[in-house]
Amino acid sequence: MKDINLFNLALQNLRRKPYRSVAIGLCVAVMTGSLFAATIILRGVQTSLSVGQARLGADLVVVPTGYKAPAQEAFITGQPTTFYMSDQIEAQIADLPGVAQTSSQVFVQTLTNASCCIGEFFLVGFDPQSDFTISPWLVTHLDGQPLGPLDVIAGDRILLREGDGATFYGTNFRIAGVLERTGMGIDRTIYVPIEGLRQMIADSAELAEETLTIPPNEISSVMVSIAPGADVIDVAEAIEGNLSGVNVFTASQLNQAVARQMQGVMGITFGVTATLWLMSLLLVGLIFSLIVNERQRELGLLRAMGARGRAVFQLVMSEAGLLTGMGGVIGLLVSGVLLMSFSRLIQLRLRIPYLLPSMLEIIGVEVGLLALALFTGALASLQPALSISRMEPYAAVRRGE
Amino acid sequence: MKKVNVFGVIIAVVGVLIILTPVVFPVCEGLLELVNGKQVPMRCNWTARAEWIIGALVLISGLLVAFAKTDEARKRLNNQVVFLGLATILTPLFIIPTCMNPEMACNIGTKPALIILGVVVTGLGLYGSFLPRSNAEVVSD
Numbered sequence: 001m002k003d004i005n006l007f008n009l010a011l012q013n014l015r016r017k018p019y020r021s022v023a024i025g026l027c028v029a030v031m032t033g034s035l036f037a038a039t040i041i042l043r044g045v046q047t048s049l050s051v052g053q054a055r056l057g058a059d060l061v062v063v064p065t066g067y068k069a070p071a072q073e074a075f076i077t078g079q080p081t082t083f084y085m086s087d088q089i090e091a092q093i094a095d096l097p098g099v100a101q102t103s104s105q106v107f108v109q110t111l112t113n114a115s116c117c118i119g120e121f122f123l124v125g126f127d128p129q130s131d132f133t134i135s136p137w138l139v140t141h142l143d144g145q146p147l148g149p150l151d152v153i154a155g156d157r158i159l160l161r162e163g164d165g166a167t168f169y170g171t172n173f174r175i176a177g178v179l180e181r182t183g184m185g186i187d188r189t190i191y192v193p194i195e196g197l198r199q200m201i202a203d204s205a206e207l208a209e210e211t212l213t214i215p216p217n218e219i220s221s222v223m224v225s226i227a228p229g230a231d232v233i234d235v236a237e238a239i240e241g242n243l244s245g246v247n248v249f250t251a252s253q254l255n256q257a258v259a260r261q262m263q264g265v266m267g268i269t270f271g272v273t274a275t276l277w278l279m280s281l282l283l284v285g286l287i288f289s290l291i292v293n294e295r296q297r298e299l300g301l302l303r304a305m306g307a308r309g310r311a312v313f314q315l316v317m318s319e320a321g322l323l324t325g326m327g328g329v330i331g332l333l334v335s336g337v338l339l340m341s342f343s344r345l346i347q348l349r350l351r352i353p354y355l356l357p358s359m360l361e362i363i364g365v366e367v368g369l370l371a372l373a374l375f376t377g378a379l380a381s382l383q384p385a386l387s388i389s390r391m392e393p394y395a396a397v398r399r400g401e
Numbered sequence: 402m403k404k405v406n407v408f409g410v411i412i413a414v415v416g417v418l419i420i421l422t423p424v425v426f427p428v429c430e431g432l433l434e435l436v437n438g439k440q441v442p443m444r445c446n447w448t449a450r451a452e453w454i455i456g457a458l459v460l461i462s463g464l465l466v467a468f469a470k471t472d473e474a475r476k477r478l479n480n481q482v483v484f485l486g487l488a489t490i491l492t493p494l495f496i497i498p499t500c501m502n503p504e505m506a507c508n509i510g511t512k513p514a515l516i517i518l519g520v521v522v523t524g525l526g527l528y529g530s531f532l533p534r535s536n537a538e539v540v541s542d
Contacts, residue, residue: 159504338517341514342510344504345509
């Protein structure tokens, strides 16, 4: 026979009304689960943006007029886009005050039936002599070994591994390294030394199914690093003011672009979750008030047999805590499984950068939300628990009859 | 009065969800061109078809569990549900695997959904197989 303690007694009381218990538990589970999912997605976007910006390495990105939005989209989601401008622009930017370093890039889109990989990817030609975005990575990961013209660096989502071969527009390349996952467009980008890219463009007429017609004096973007002490916005304005036909965006504007994308979805999610929390609070409060009324006789008899008011209070609070705690755990578990399983789908549908936050952070969020679930139960059942614990045993038995 | 096993009803509902999975999370739509020029659907298309059949079997088994007259029959049916749950999980993983590229539609939506539903079916079947009869949940119709 089981010992009669507070926990067993509370558990047995919950088992007596399984459907009611399941309904309350589900309500709390949905509330906790959706709050967990919304928080982790938001933190995942922030993690991805900070890792992606560090990888981007530039303070400013200069693109031809009218291509600011597609370029931002390309950096965020990896959606390939191509546009070109004269390479003279790089030299003009380098002459402006406040500019420390510049490096040009050329964008090419892979064909959908590229022999290596399914889908369209971004080929970015970079100049190893002036580059300051990929080169620091080469120093730390490839011991600073210089890349050959046909050695390329691939993003994590391309599914190519170091040493693999890949053919683009008929030219064979070798994967010299794979970048760490960022959750941003960089993951779907292949960085090619400009010499190799120009060779690929020239040979495409003979070797490729589709000829590339990018003149050798054209570039797609200029990455700009500003001098210490210079203001990013001032330099950006100077570039747009002094050069015609270009648009500039800062690394922080990528954040704003993502924030705009997220605003609607996250606003609705947090709104619905807040409403759910309020509803859970009211529902648990209402049901526990009914439970206490319904069980006045039983709780009165318990008091008459010697149980103190505090014990009755603890019993009601334990039932609420057990119910909301179990609901919270189930909600967190289900939400965690769904989030892990469908993270890529969520990322693609919402068109957001996403990188799972650290395990420590996830555990922190889980503990916080579990505490919120328990607090909801405690807050909602506080009044009914107090009223029954203060009632005289005789009055409780009589009123419960 | 006739009794309906509530777990049987839940199993039947999950069976419907398995059938609906390739509709809600569609598999890859493209066609593969063979060397001889013939175009064939991608292999995840066959995964989806197999899961429709498994889903239908889960649905039927669930209904049989719900309306089974004896505990012994219910237990045997639950054993069958366990195997169907395992089949739901193993089909997109090993039996008829989905496409190789983890970025494709079948791998980011259909496969995880089927695995989760398969785990639920297996769990329900195991619960029904090993649950002591005195604790079995029954509702009256």
